[in-house]
Amino acid sequence: MNANIPAVAAKIQIGDLLVDRGVITAAQLKEALDEQTVHGHRRLLGEVLIELNFATEAQIMESLAACYGVPFARITPRVADPRITESLPREFLEAHCVLPLFKVGGVLTIAVSEPANLFLVEEIERITGLRTQIVACTASDIRNTVQAYLPSANVFVIDEIYEDVGAADFSVVESQMTELGNLEEISGQGPVVKLVNYAIYQAVQDRASDVHIEPGDHSFRIRYRIDGRLVQKLNPPYQMQAAVVSRIKIMSNLDISERRIPQDGDIHIMIDGRPIDLRVSTMPGKWGEKVVIRIIDNRSAIVPLEKIGFGPKLLESWRRIVSCSNGVVLVTGPTGSGKSTTLYSVLAELSSDELNISTVENPVEVTMPGINQFQVSDKSGFDFATALRALLRQDPDILMIGEIRDGETASIAAQAALTGHIVFSTLHTNDAMSAVTRLVNMGIEPFLVAAMLRGVLAQRLVRKICPHCKETYQPEDQFRSIAEESVGEIETYYQGAGCSRCLGKGYAGRQGIFELFEPTDETLEGVSAGLSLQELRALAIKDGYRTLRDDGFEKVKLGLTTIEEVIRVSTQ
Numbered sequence: 339m340n341a342n343i344p345a346v347a348a349k350i351q352i353g354d355l356l357v358d359r360g361v362i363t364a365a366q367l368k369e370a371l372d373e374q375t376v377h378g379h380r381r382l383l384g385e386v387l388i389e390l391n392f393a394t395e396a397q398i399m400e401s402l403a404a405c406y407g408v409p410f411a412r413i414t415p416r417v418a419d420p421r422i423t424e425s426l427p428r429e430f431l432e433a434h435c436v437l438p439l440f441k442v443g444g445v446l447t448i449a450v451s452e453p454a455n456l457f458l459v460e461e462i463e464r465i466t467g468l469r470t471q472i473v474a475c476t477a478s479d480i481r482n483t484v485q486a487y488l489p490s491a492n493v494f495v496i497d498e499i500y501e502d503v504g505a506a507d508f509s510v511v512e513s514q515m516t517e518l519g520n521l522e523e524i525s526g527q528g529p530v531v532k533l534v535n536y537a538i539y540q541a542v543q544d545r546a547s548d549v550h551i552e553p554g555d556h557s558f559r560i561r562y563r564i565d566g567r568l569v570q571k572l573n574p575p576y577q578m579q580a581a582v583v584s585r586i587k588i589m590s591n592l593d594i595s596e597r598r599i600p601q602d603g604d605i606h607i608m609i610d611g612r613p614i615d616l617r618v619s620t621m622p623g624k625w626g627e628k629v630v631i632r633i634i635d636n637r638s639a640i641v642p643l644e645k646i647g648f649g650p651k652l653l654e655s656w657r658r659i660v661s662c663s664n665g666v667v668l669v670t671g672p673t674g675s676g677k678s679t680t681l682y683s684v685l686a687e688l689s690s691d692e693l694n695i696s697t698v699e700n701p702v703e704v705t706m707p708g709i710n711q712f713q714v715s716d717k718s719g720f721d722f723a724t725a726l727r728a729l730l731r732q733d734p735d736i737l738m739i740g741e742i743r744d745g746e747t748a749s750i751a752a753q754a755a756l757t758g759h760i761v762f763s764t765l766h767t768n769d770a771m772s773a774v775t776r777l778v779n780m781g782i783e784p785f786l787v788a789a790m791l792r793g794v795l796a797q798r799l800v801r802k803i804c805p806h807c808k809e810t811y812q813p814e815d816q817f818r819s820i821a822e823e824s825v826g827e828i829e830t831y832y833q834g835a836g837c838s839r840c841l842g843k844g845y846a847g848r849q850g851i852f853e854l855f856e857p858t859d860e861t862l863e864g865v866s867a868g869l870s871l872q873e874l875r876a877l878a879i880k881d882g883y884r885t886l887r888d889d890g891f892e893k894v895k896l897g898l899t900t901i902e903e904v905i906r907v908s909t910q
Contacts (some may be wrong), residue, residue, distance in 0.1 A: 352383055352402070352799055366392045381699065382530075395476045399451070403474035408453040411473045413439065413483055414838055420808060422446070425466055428484070434458055437480045440672035444468060449475035482839075496855040530581045533574055534589075538616070538631070540571065542609050545847075547674075551586070553579045553626035556651060565801045565848050568675065568843065582619065583627045590618040598622055604701075605631075617701065634703050640686050641679060649892065655856055658893050659793035660684050660762070666755045668794045676799050676850055677764040678703055681738055684762065685709060694733055698725040699740040714740075722747045730754055739763040745781040752782055755790040769886065770796040770855035788866040794855040798886055798907040800899045801845035807837035808897075817901040821891040829905050832897045851890040851904065 353367045370386045383567040387393040389439060396412065403410035422438045423431075425446070431437060435451040436458070446468040446804070453460060453474045463470045537560050541549045546562035558579045560572040574582070587594045590603030605616040617632035626764025643653060659667055669677045681702055685695060689708050700722070712729070714720050723746040729737060730750070742748050742763045751761050767773050773794040777787050806826075811833045813821075822828055857865070861877045875883070892905030 342807060352398065355405055355726065356387070356398065359404075361397050361401060362387065368391070368549065397475050399474055403453055405509045406453045406474070409473045409700065411449065411475055413437070413449055413475050413479045414432075417682065421682055423484075426462065431480075431484050435477045435480050436462065437475070437483055437658055438466075441468065441471070446470045447473065448471050449480055451475060451477040451480055477825040493495050509661060512787075530578060530585050533572075533578065534582060534585045537572060538607070538633075539609060540551070541631075541633060542614060542635065544571075549629075549631040549633070551579075551582060551631070552627065552782070555625055558582075564841070565709040565843075565845055567801075567843075571580045571842075579626050583629055586618060586631070587620065587630055590616070592620065592722050597627055604645060615703075619778070639680050640704060640706070643680075643687060646680060646683060646892070648852065649889070652852060652854055653887070656793075656795060661759075662760055662761055662792045664755055665791045665792035666751055666763065667792050668763055668765050668773050670765045670770060670773050670794060671798060672766060672768075674799070675797055676848075677797065678740075680797065680850070681762050681764070682706065685736070685738060688736060693735040695738070696729050696732060696734045697738040697740070699738075701757045704724050723750055726750045726754070730757075730759075734759060737761045741765070742777075743782070746779060748780040748782055752786055752790050756786070760792075767796070770794040770853050771871060771878060771883075773855070774874060775871050780869075784868045785866045788862045791857055791862075791865070793857070796853045796855075796886060797850045798890075799848040800851055800890060800893065800903045800907050801843075802847045802849055802898055803832055804834040804837065804840035804844055804846040805845075806839045807835040807844065808832055808881065809835050813901045817905065820887075820905070821894055821901050824888050825891045825895050828891075828895050830897070831894070831901070833900050845903070849893075849898070851886050851893060851908070853884060853886045854891060 344454070352372065353362075356362045357364055357367055358461060362886060366387075370383060370390055373390065374383055374386045374607040384393075384395075384398045387398065388395055422441055424849040425438050425441075426436070432787055437448055437449045439447045441447070446462070446466055450458065450472045451474070453472060458468055459472060470572060498758075502856065537549060537551075541562050542843045544562055544564055545564075546564050548563040550561040550563070550568065552559050552561065553576070556576050558574050558576040559570055560566045561570050562572065563569075583644070584594045586605075587601070587603070590605045592601045592603045599622065601618075603618045605618060607614050607616065609849075617634065619630045621628050621630075648656060669680050671882075673679050682729055685697070685706060689706070691708070694710070695708075696712065697706075698712050698714060700714045702711045702713045710732075712725055714722055714725055722741070722743065725736070726739060726747060727750055730753075734754075737751075737754055737759055739747065739751060739761065740763070740898075742751060751763060755761050763774055765773050765777050773793075773796075774787060774791070778784055809832065810830055812818075813831055818828075818831075834840060836842040836844045840846045855878060858881050861874060864874050864877050886908045887904060890899070890908055893899050894901050894904060
C-alpha cells in the first residue's frame with residue numbers, strides 16, 4: 339500500500355465507506371483503527387487494512403472510485419500506449435502517481451491514484467494542452483506500468499543496447515581478442531557496460547539469487563535464478579560474450595588475461611541507495627567462460643524467525659534449542675535451501691552486548707553489526723579447523739561455523755560444545771536424522787554425538803502461490819492421498835494460474851518447510867548405543883517427529899503452496 343492512495347476528504351470516511359460496501363466488517367474496521375492508533379496515525383487506514391489482509395489495494399480504490407463517480411480500472415503495460423505515456427515527464431508521473439493511457443478525439447485518458455485531486459487534473463491539462471478524463475487505478479499498477487515503459491536512469495532498454503553496437507564493435511571480439519589491450523578496451527565500451535549494468539540491475543529488481551552468463555556455439559544467454567528456478571531473461575548477440583565476461587572480471591578485480599582456470603571475486607555496488615554484494619565465479623568452458631554472479635542483498639538477508647515459515651509449535655521448540663548454553667545445533671539441507679538465512683536469523687535474535695558471538699564462514703555472506711565474523715582462506719592455510727581452534731582462545735560465548743565438512747572441524751566443534759560453548763553449524767544431509775550418522779562417519783564417537791547434540795533442523799524452500807493469480811484447483815488423486823494421509827482432509831486446494839507479476843509461473847517468493855529432531859533421553863541412548871538410522875528414526879517418530887513433507891502439507895492446507903511443489907522439493 340502506498341501513500342498515493344487518497345487521503346479522503348472529511349465527508350468521505352474510508353472505513354465507513356468500505357463497511358457500507360461490504361468490503362470489511364465493522365469489527366475489522368475497529369481492529370484496524372486500533373492498530374493505526376498504536377502507531378500514532380503515522381500510517382493511512384488503507385495501509386493498515388491491507389497489512390491485516392482485511393482488504394486489497396484494488397478493493398479500496400474501487401470503492402473510492404465508485405464514491406467519486408469515477409471509472410475504476412486495472413491496468414497493465416498492455417493497456418497503455420507507450421507513445422502517449424511519454425506525453426508527461428517521468429518525474430511528473432512518479433511524483434503524482436499518474437499514467438497517460440491513450441488519446442481519442444483530442445481527449446486524453448489518464449489513470450490516477452487520487453481521484454479526488456481536481457488540481458492535479460487541471461495541471462495535466464495545462465501541461466499537455468488536452469482535455470483530460472480520468473480513471474481510478476491502484477498506485478502499484480501505475481508504478482509497474484511506468485517502470486515497464488520508462489526504465490529509470492539505472493536501467494537500460496536492451497533493444498537500444500543492441501542498436502548502439504555496430505559491426506566495428508564486434509570485430510575485435512570475433513578475432514578472439516588476442517591482444518590484452520583490445521580486450522580491456524572493448525569491455526569498457528558503452529554497449530557492453532550498459533548490458534552488464536542492465537543485467538545486474540534487473541536481476542536485483544526481479545529478486546534473483548543468481549545470474550548465469552552462459553556462452554554456447556554461436557549463442558549467448560543470460561538466465562536468472564528466481565525462487566529457485568532458472569528463467570531465461572536475455573539473449574544478447576553471441577559476439578558480445580567475451581567482452582561481457584571481461585567487463586565483469588574488471589569489476590571484480592580478476593585477471594582478464596587468464597581464461598584457462600576458474601576465478602572467484604566480488605563486486606560491491608549500490609542500487610536504489612542500498613548496498614548489494616555480488617560474488618563472481620568464472621569457469622572456462624568449450625565455448626568460452628561461464629560466469630555465475632551470486633546476489634547478496636543485505637536488506638533482505640536477515641529475516642525474523644517468525645517470517646521464515648515456522649509454525650508456532652515448531653518455532654517454540656526451535657527457540658528452546660538455540661537458547662541452550664552449550665552443545666551443537668545443526669541446520670541441514672542441500673545448497674540453496676536457506677540454511678545460512680536461518681542461522682543468520684538465529685544470531686540476530688541472540689545478539690547482545692553481553693555476548694561474544696563469533697562466526698567462521700566461507701565467504702562471509704552478510705555483514706552483521708555486533709558480531710565478530712571471520713572469513714577462511716584455504717590458500718593461506720586459514721581453514722575452518724584452524725580458525726575454530728584460534729577462536730576457542732578468544733573467549734567466545736556463541737560460535738557459528740559455516741559448514742562442518744571434515745572430521746577435524748567436527749572434532750573441534752565437539753570439543754567446543756563439551757567445554758561450555760554453543761556451536762551452530764550446517765551439514766549437507768537429506769534429513770535431520772541423517773546428521774547423526776554423518777557425524778559418526780566423520781569420526782565422532784556415538785557417545786560424544788549423544789553428549790553434544792542439542793537439535794537438528796532440516797529444511798527446504800518451497801515456492802509460495804502468487805497472491806495475484808491464486809485460484810482453486812483439484813490436484814491428481816495420487817497427490818491428494820499422499821497429502822491427506824499426512825495432515826488429514828484438505829477442503830480446498832490452491833494454485834497460481836500465472837500472471838504478469840509472477841512471470842506466468844504461478845509462484846512468487848519462497849518460504850521454508852522444516853523437520854526438527856529434538857533428541858529425547860530415549861533417542862540419545864539410542865545414539866550412544868550406535869543404533870542404525872532406521873532404528874533412530876522409529877524412536878523419533880514415536881516421540882512425535884514430523885518430516886519435511888508433513889510440514890509442507892500443512893502449508894498446502896493453509897493455502898500457501900501446492901502439493902506438487904512440496905513433493906518436488908522433498909523427494910530424496
